[in-house]
Amino acid sequence: MDKIRIRGGVALHGVIPIGGSKNAALPLMAASLLSAEPLVLCNLPHLADVTSMANLLNQHGVEMSLAEDLGRGANGGHCLRLDASRITSTEAPYDLVRKMRASVLVLGPLLARCGEARVSLPGGCAIGARPVDLHIKGLQQLGAEIEIEQGYIHATAPRGLKGAEVVLPIPSVGATENLLMAASLAEGETVLVNVAREPEIVDLAQCLVAMGAEVAGAGTDRITIKGRERLNGATHRVIADRIETGTYMMAAAITGGEVLLTGTSLKLLAAVGQVLGAAGIEVSEVENGIRVKGANGDGRPVIQGVDVMTEPFPGFPTDLQAQMMALMCIADGAAMITETIFENRFMHVPELCRMGANINIHGASAMVRGVKRLTGAPVMATDLRASVSLVLAGLAAEGETIVNRVYHLDRGYERLESKLAACGAQIERIRTS
Ligand SMILES: CC(=O)N[C@H]1[C@@H](OP(=O)(O)OP(=O)(O)OC[C@H]2O[C@@H](n3ccc(=O)[nH]c3=O)[C@H](O)[C@@H]2O)O[C@H](CO)[C@@H](O)[C@@H]1O
Numbered sequence: 001m002d003k004i005r006i007r008g009g010v011a012l013h014g015v016i017p018i019g020g021s022k023n024a025a026l027p028l029m030a031a032s033l034l035s036a037e038p039l040v041l042c043n044l045p046h047l048a049d050v051t052s053m054a055n056l057l058n059q060h061g062v063e064m065s066l067a068e069d070l071g072r073g074a075n076g077g078h079c080l081r082l083d084a085s086r087i088t089s090t091e092a093p094y095d096l097v098r099k100m101r102a103s104v105l106v107l108g109p110l111l112a113r114c115g116e117a118r119v120s121l122p123g124g125c126a127i128g129a130r131p132v133d134l135h136i137k138g139l140q141q142l143g144a145e146i147e148i149e150q151g152y153i154h155a156t157a158p159r160g161l162k163g164a165e166v167v168l169p170i171p172s173v174g175a176t177e178n179l180l181m182a183a184s185l186a187e188g189e190t191v192l193v194n195v196a197r198e199p200e201i202v203d204l205a206q207c208l209v210a211m212g213a214e215v216a217g218a219g220t221d222r223i224t225i226k227g228r229e230r231l232n233g234a235t236h237r238v239i240a241d242r243i244e245t246g247t248y249m250m251a252a253a254i255t256g257g258e259v260l261l262t263g264t265s266l267k268l269l270a271a272v273g274q275v276l277g278a279a280g281i282e283v284s285e286v287e288n289g290i291r292v293k294g295a296n297g298d299g300r301p302v303i304q305g306v307d308v309m310t311e312p313f314p315g316f317p318t319d320l321q322a323q324m325m326a327l328m329c330i331a332d333g334a335a336m337i338t339e340t341i342f343e344n345r346f347m348h349v350p351e352l353c354r355m356g357a358n359i360n361i362h363g364a365s366a367m368v369r370g371v372k373r374l375t376g377a378p379v380m381a382t383d384l385r386a387s388v389s390l391v392l393a394g395l396a397a398e399g400e401t402i403v404n405r406v407y408h409l410d411r412g413y414e415r416l417e418s419k420l421a422a423c424g425a426q427i428e429r430i431r432t433s
Pocket residue numbers: 022023024026101102128129130131132133134135136170171172173174175196318319341342343
């Protein structure tokens with residue numbers, strides 16, 4: 001298994017191109033199942049999760065090819081043509097779904113287009129139980145008959161799905177996406193209430209509209225969809241990855257450096273900009289990107305402790321909680337970090353403590369008392385964002401840090417080492433297989 005070696009203490013200076021959003025790309029790829037005509041997705045990041053979704057779609061019969069004629073984007077993204085004219089299987093097997101929870105996003109599109117789907121239940125995950133009950137209940141309200149058998153969700157809608165009002169008890173991102181896609185091929189009008197407002201939902205809605213769907217209200221807590229008998233093909237550009245953006249904002253801050261992040265926008269993460277501003281980091285929107293400048297004093301980064309609570313969008317994202325905690329480890333004063341979305345998302349805490357951090361967990365909150373410096377250590381994490389928080393800590397730490405289980409990072413960060421190394425970081429991948 002590959003590892004990453006970091007020698008910390010170098011302030012980052014340079015330009016980092018931000019890729020297309022993983023969490024937008026995955027539902028968009030699933031949306032290709034809704035039409036018999038090709039969907040072309042541009043600015044698609046090269047990530048392990050995108051490959052996993054491609055493998056899953058491939059086993060449903062979707063034919064994929066790089067749309068070379070459309071070239072590569074300025075930030076390295078590809079254009080992929082997904083042709084679901086012939087769906088050969090409506091089953092999403094356990095082996096593919098367990099690798100990536102977002103696989104469950106094929107449920108709504110397959111059911112709406114084919115009248116049937118058999119999708120493995122994703123199972124638990126390092127950051128929490130993450131049930132899919134809201135996806136299932138919502139689809140039942142659209143007329144699906146659903147049974148759970150042998151670990152699979154077996155959904156049928158022999159007479160097609162019917163528009164209805166569906167009120168989500170919590171604004172689940174995935175449930176919103178599954179229902180939005182299913183409703184776009186349902187008969188009549190669907191109103192989704194208390195839905196997620198994340199930018200990735202807006203991106204999906206815009207793609208569905210380009211495919212001929214009638215969708216209004218995406219980005220608010222109420223989305224109205226007028227179902228169509230069929231959708232057409234379209235070409236759509238995936239939005240910038242706000243979590244990759246926020247991660248590199250924090251990389252600049254934790255090293256007291258200055259970076260320009262291109263191909264992204266502060267509008268995607270205003271709450272993060274505000275929190276970093278309160279921590280004494282200069283963050284400004286510039287043409288085609290964001291400039292981030294860390295503060296320095298006495299030869300080390302100067303960061304103020306700020307309390308943070310994760311919330312659904314437009315609040316501070318849970319997917320940046322671990323990275324923010326790494327930053328707070330070397331802040332002046334204390335910071336209370338509260339995780340409200342997932343019940344077990346502090347797996348990075350013991351590893352950060354092994355690097356010299358002072359963190360105590362009390363229920364859903366972690367009290368981080370800033371220390372003068374972190375020290376490098378061999379570390380390991382069990383999920384994507386926890387792993388990258390250890391990379392950030394390693395960039396700031398004295399001495400050498402080895403981050404194990406790099407495959408977590410490859411799920412969500414394209415060319416992480418080369419993007420950081422281009423800004424001066426001493427970071428390399430040690431290939432072991
Ligand atoms: C591929 C993708 O886009 N992943 C993101 C998506 O995950 P995902 O779509 O899985 O996250 P949700 O918004 O659905 O989950 C939010 C909360 O709702 C709970 N829940 C969800 C569905 C359900 O049927 N029942 C239920 O109880 C979950 O356990 C969790 O506690 O949004 C999360 C919250 O912003 C992010 O951290 C993930 O990176």
